[in-house]
Amino acid sequence: xxxxxxxxxxxxxxxxxxxxxxxxxxxxxxxxxxxxxxxxxxxxxxxxxxxxxxxxxxxxxxxxxxxxxxxxxxxxxxxxxxxxxxxxxxxxxxxxxxxxxxxxxxxxxxxxxxxxxxxxxxxxxxxxxxxxxxxxxxxxxxxxxxxxxxxxxxxxxxxxxxxxxxxxxxxxxxxxxxxxxxxxxxxxxxxxxxxxxxxxxxxxxxxxxxxxxxxxxxxxxxxxxxxxxxxxxxxxxxxxxxxxxxxxxxxxxxxxxxxxxxxxxxxxxxxxxxxxxxxxxxxxxxxxxxxxxxxxxxxxxxxxxxxxxxxxxxxxxxxxxxxxxxx
Numbered sequence: 001x002x003x004x005x006x007x008x009x010x011x012x013x014x015x016x017x018x019x020x021x022x023x024x025x026x027x028x029x030x031x032x033x034x035x036x037x038x039x040x041x042x043x044x045x046x047x048x049x050x051x052x053x054x055x056x057x058x059x060x061x062x063x064x065x066x067x068x069x070x071x072x073x074x075x076x077x078x079x080x081x082x083x084x085x086x087x088x089x090x091x092x093x094x095x096x097x098x099x100x101x102x103x104x105x106x107x108x109x110x111x112x113x114x115x116x117x118x119x120x121x122x123x124x125x126x127x128x129x130x131x132x133x134x135x136x137x138x139x140x141x142x143x144x145x146x147x148x149x150x151x152x153x154x155x156x157x158x159x160x161x162x163x164x165x166x167x168x169x170x171x172x173x174x175x176x177x178x179x180x181x182x183x184x185x186x187x188x189x190x191x192x193x194x195x196x197x198x199x200x201x202x203x204x205x206x207x208x209x210x211x212x213x214x215x216x217x218x219x220x221x222x223x224x225x226x227x228x229x230x231x232x233x234x235x236x237x238x239x240x241x242x243x244x245x246x247x248x249x250x251x252x253x254x255x256x257x258x259x260x261x262x263x264x265x266x267x268x269x270x271x272x273x274x275x276x277x278x279x280x281x282x283x284x285x286x287x288x289x290x291x292x293x294x295x296x297x298x299x300x301x302x303x304x305x306x307x308x309x310x311x312x313x314x315x316x317x318x319x320x321x322x323x324x325x326x327x
Contacts, residue, residue: 004028006061006101007308008048009110010068011035012084012137015044017051018305019061022313025121029055030305041079041087049100056101064097064105065312067113067304069140074108074155083173084137106315110134110304111158112149114297115142117307118262122298127259131252132297133160134304135245136265139181143256161185163248183244186220186267193223193237206231224270235273242274246281249294253286264297 002021009016018030031051035044070088071080077094097105115124115132124130130144139161143150151157161181162174169178170188182188194215197204207226211217226234249261263278279294286292297303 003062004056004059005309005312006052006056006064006103007305007312008052008064008066008097009113009304009308010044010048010066011110011304012069012082015048015051016301016305017048017055018302018309019055019059020309022062022309029057031055032301035085039085041082041085041091044085044088045093045096052101061101061103063312063316064101064103065113065308065310065315066093066097066105066107067110067308067311068093068107069110069138071156071159072107072109072112074151077107079107104316106311108149108151108311109140109142109155109158111140111142112151113142113307113311114140114264114299114303115144115158115262115307116149116310117299117303117305118264118297119144119147120310121306122303123262123295124260129256129258129260131158131160131249131256131258131261132303133245133249133261133263134265134297135184135263135267136186139185139245139265141252143258145256160248160252163251165244165247180244180248184241184248184267186265189223189237189241189267190219192240193234194218196233196237200233204231204233207234220267220270224267224274227273228271238270238274239277241267242270242277243281246278247285249278249282250285253282253292258292260292261294262297263294264300264303266301268296 004019007018014034016032019028070082079088079091079093082088094105094107118124118132119130128147133141141158141160143158162179164178166178170182172179172182197215206229210222210226223234227238
């Protein structure tokens with residue numbers, strides 16, 4: 001019987017599932033689907049289980065690795081909460097998955113898992129220390145130190161999205177003010193663009209054209225594209241988001257001095273001007289001599305899935321997953 005690792009990624013707006021034979025770098029099967037509107041923990045889990053069964057195609061996994069988009073109590077193998085989908089508070093996700101799929105499972109926060117994926121298979125290969133950031137629906141992060149995930153005393157290391165950048169800034173979903181997530185994530189970036197378009201009816205011509213004048217259709221992708229085309233209103237919004245994230249990265253560099261910072265997620269695809277502003281803001285705050293490479297994720301949206309594979313293989317080494325598999 002062939003060993004199979006099932007990788008699951010619970011995101012705020014999409015769910016992903018993949019199956020791979022250990023030691024291989026090609027998915028045997030992979031599916032991505034949008035999270036249904038109005039989802040709660042129960043419907044989100046049911047949606048993911050359906051995806052899992054689809055990619056398994058009747059097979060049974062040897063082990064399951066899981067990336068979850070929110071804080072996780074790793075020691076207890078429970079979800080602490082989700083900032084985007086209600087009902088996940090204190091949820092025993094590992095137990096539920098093991099019961100439903102009849103295989104051992106291991107879960108961790110998506111930032112930690114994606115960091116491991118990039119360190120093992122992507123832009124962080126060869127690095128002993130790495131900070132990974134994902135900028136999409138929210139802003140998450142994860143640390144790899146000594147080639148291992150560093151979770152911190154309470155398992156909350158890497159929550160850079162809730163680092164305060166503006167103490168008197170706008171209120172974040174977490175209830176605090178001026179968080180990186182509130183200033184740099186895709187939904188909030190789009191919301192700021194819509195506010196400026198309403199307040200400045202004579203500006204944002206290219207951005208308005210991209211959405212056919214329908215302001216509710218403005219999203220981060222439209223803002224980034226218009227900014228690259230020279231739309232000054234769009235660039236104002238995108239630059240502010242890049243600078244907020246850059247400030248956080250500069251502070252993180254001063255604190256932990258990683259070899260490399262890897263940035264993934266949808267907003268990281270915003271173009272060259274975004275990356276230039278991000279790097280400049282980080283370098284302006286990093287101590288002299290303490291600068292490190294800041295580069296885009298190599299695995300793209302698949303970083304959490306590949307990290308989930310690495311998490312499962314590391315944690316269930318006693319199962320001897322795929323030791324005879326060809327690369």
